[in-house]
Amino acid sequence: MREYLHGVPLDDLDFVVDEIRAVGPGGTHPPRPYTRTQYRSLWRPTVMNHWMHDHWVDTGEKTLLDLLRERARELREAPPAFTLPDEVLAELEACVCAAGGPDPHPA
Secondary structure: OHHHHOOOOOOOHHHHHHHHHHHOOOOOOOOOHHHHHHHHHHOOOOOOOOOOHHHHHHOOOOOHHHHHHHHHHHHHHOOOOOOOOHHHHHHHHHHHHHOOOOOOOOO
């Protein structure tokens, strides 16, 4: 999430827009050369990995469920990365209620 909040460098905005147009509505970006070269700069998995079996054994043989529980605990214990302004929260809650979602402040 931290990397996402830093934003995406758009040194050549025209090229990026051309890529989006080339794919078109409903298209898929992953096979595009630009996406394949850039996606790692935006996100890297922290729970799923491609370790070899020996490395997995050496690091404690943790299952995916173990890793997910650890990560969830870390996120709960860490301070929020950001908070939304009250007016934005109110607008989001209104949208959820208008769409038939649960009332965030039940009586």
